[in-house]
Amino acid sequence: MSNQAVLNALLEAARRAGAEQADALLVHSASLSVQRRLGAIEELERAESTDLGLRVFIGKRVAIVSGTDASPSGFAALAERAVAMARVVPEDAMATLLDAPAPQISLDLGDALEPDADALLARAALAEEAALAVPGVTNSEGASAGWSRGTRALATSRGFFGEYARASHSISATALAGTGTGMQRDYDYASAAHLADLDDAALLGRRAGEQAVARLNPTRPKSARIPVVYHPRVASSLLGHLVNAINGASIARGTSFLKDAMGQQILPRGTFVMDDPLRPRGPRSRPFDGEGQPGQRRALIEDGVLTTWLLDGRSAKQLGLGTTGHASRGTGGPPGPAPTNLWLEPGAETPEALMADIKEGLYVTELIGMGVNGITGDYSRGAAGFMIRDGKLAEPVGEITIAGKLPEMFLAIRAANDLEFRRGTDAPTIRVDGMTLAGA
Structure with a gap:
C-alpha cells in the first residue's frame, strides 16, 4: 500500500x-x-x-x-x-x-x-x-x-x-x-x-x-569586562536562545524575556535573522509543517526589529493570530513551534577586521553547560578558546565563564562576513562587546 x-x-x-x-x-x-x-x-x-x-x-x-x-x-x-x-x-x-x-x-x-x-x-x-x-x-x-x-x-x-x-x-x-x-x-x-x-x-x-x-597549555585569565567574539560553530547558539525567546508557546505562557518585544528593536539596525523552510537542499527544509501548513521565507528580525513569533496552530490560537507554518511534531506528541533553516545574515567585515580594534578580548570556540534563563534573559556559560590581544588571537584559555544579559547582548551583536550554511542553524563570526569574563 x-x-x-x-x-x-x-x-x-x-x-x-x-x-x-x-x-x-x-x-x-x-x-x-x-x-x-x-x-x-x-x-x-x-x-x-x-x-x-x-x-x-x-x-x-x-x-x-x-x-x-x-x-x-x-x-x-x-x-x-x-x-x-x-x-x-x-x-x-x-x-x-x-x-x-x-x-x-x-x-x-x-x-x-x-x-x-x-x-x-x-x-x-x-x-x-x-x-x-x-x-x-x-x-x-x-x-x-x-x-x-x-x-x-x-x-x-x-x-x-x-x-x-x-x-x-x-x-x-x-x-x-x-x-x-x-x-x-x-x-x-x-x-x-x-x-x-x-x-x-x-x-x-x-x-x-x-x-x-592549538588548545595545548591553556591559561586561566583574570576576570574582566571585555569584548567576546564567537567562532561560527558556537555563534549559532545565540540564534538558538533568540528563537527560544520568540517561540509562540513561550509567549503564550508569558515565560519569555521578549514577550513584550514585538515590533521593537532587539538587534542592531541593519541586522537580519532569516528562517526559510523552502531552501533547496536545506537540512531542515520541508514543503509543509507538522500540521500541513505551507512555509515561507521570513525575516524574523528585520533591520533589527522583531517582526513575528514562531507559531503553530495552538500557540497562534492562544495569541489570536494565524500560524506561521512552524509546527514541528513526532508521532507520539502534539505539534509545537520550532524553526527551520535559520541564519543570521552576514555583515561586511572579515573576522580579522571585526577583531582588529580589540586591545584585550576573548575568542570563544567551545561553550559548556546551559546557564540561560529564558524568563529573565540572564546568560552564563562555561567557555574555552583564545585570548585576543591587540586584534590578534593569542594564548589558549580554559576553565572560564562568560556572562551577560541576552537583551543587552543581542543589541551589541556585530556579524562578520563568513557565514556558511552547514547545520540548519547558522551564523557567521559574532562579536558582542561588554560581556563579563569570570576567570582567575
Whole structure:
C-alpha cells in the first residue's frame, strides 16, 4: 500500500471509532553508521524503523496514540484506544485541526543512493588519519561517518495529504593533542543532504587535529569586562536562545524575556535573522509543517526589529493570530513551534577586521553547560578558546565563564562576513562587546 492509502485507512478507522476529526503521521527511516578509532572498527550499525501516530478530536478533547505497526489490520484497535482516551481527558479550548492546501513543491532534499559500509569506513578513515597526521596530535577519540534517509507522510480528515523524503550524509572526527593531564581535545563535523555537498573528510580531520593542538597549555585569565567574539560553530547558539525567546508557546505562557518585544528593536539596525523552510537542499527544509501548513521565507528580525513569533496552530490560537507554518511534531506528541533553516545574515567585515580594534578580548570556540534563563534573559556559560590581544588571537584559555544579559547582548551583536550554511542553524563570526569574563 502507498503511504497515502495507509494513512487514509487509519483515518477511516478513527472515524468509525467515533472521532470527529483526526490526523495521522507516518514516518519511515533507515540509517547506516560506522565508528572507527585508531584503525579499528568500533561500531557498525544499520537501523530501520516505522512509526505511526494518530491524533483524534472529540469536541475539544484530544488524544494521541502511536505505534510501530503500519498494518491496517491493527488500525481499528489503535483508533479505539485513541478515542477511548479522548473521551476521558479534560477539554482543551485551544485544540484545533487546521485546513491545509496540498503541497506543490520539490526541495531536492537528498540523493537516493545509499552508501555501503565500506564507503563510510573509507570516509571515516580519511578523517581520522588526517587528524593523526597533524604534528602534536597524540591520540584519537575516533571518526564516524553516517547516512540516513527518512520519509514523512501526513494526512488529515480535512482532506490534506503530503509526504516528502530527506537524506543526510555526515562525517565527524575528534583528535587529542598533548600527553597526560595536559591533553586537549577538539573536533569537527559536517552533514549535508547530498553527498556532493559534504565537507572533504581529510580536510575535516585536519581541522580537528589543528584545533586540538592549538588548545595545548591553556591559561586561566583574570576576570574582566571585555569584548567576546564567537567562532561560527558556537555563534549559532545565540540564534538558538533568540528563537527560544520568540517561540509562540513561550509567549503564550508569558515565560519569555521578549514577550513584550514585538515590533521593537532587539538587534542592531541593519541586522537580519532569516528562517526559510523552502531552501533547496536545506537540512531542515520541508514543503509543509507538522500540521500541513505551507512555509515561507521570513525575516524574523528585520533591520533589527522583531517582526513575528514562531507559531503553530495552538500557540497562534492562544495569541489570536494565524500560524506561521512552524509546527514541528513526532508521532507520539502534539505539534509545537520550532524553526527551520535559520541564519543570521552576514555583515561586511572579515573576522580579522571585526577583531582588529580589540586591545584585550576573548575568542570563544567551545561553550559548556546551559546557564540561560529564558524568563529573565540572564546568560552564563562555561567557555574555552583564545585570548585576543591587540586584534590578534593569542594564548589558549580554559576553565572560564562568560556572562551577560541576552537583551543587552543581542543589541551589541556585530556579524562578520563568513557565514556558511552547514547545520540548519547558522551564523557567521559574532562579536558582542561588554560581556563579563569570570576567570582567575
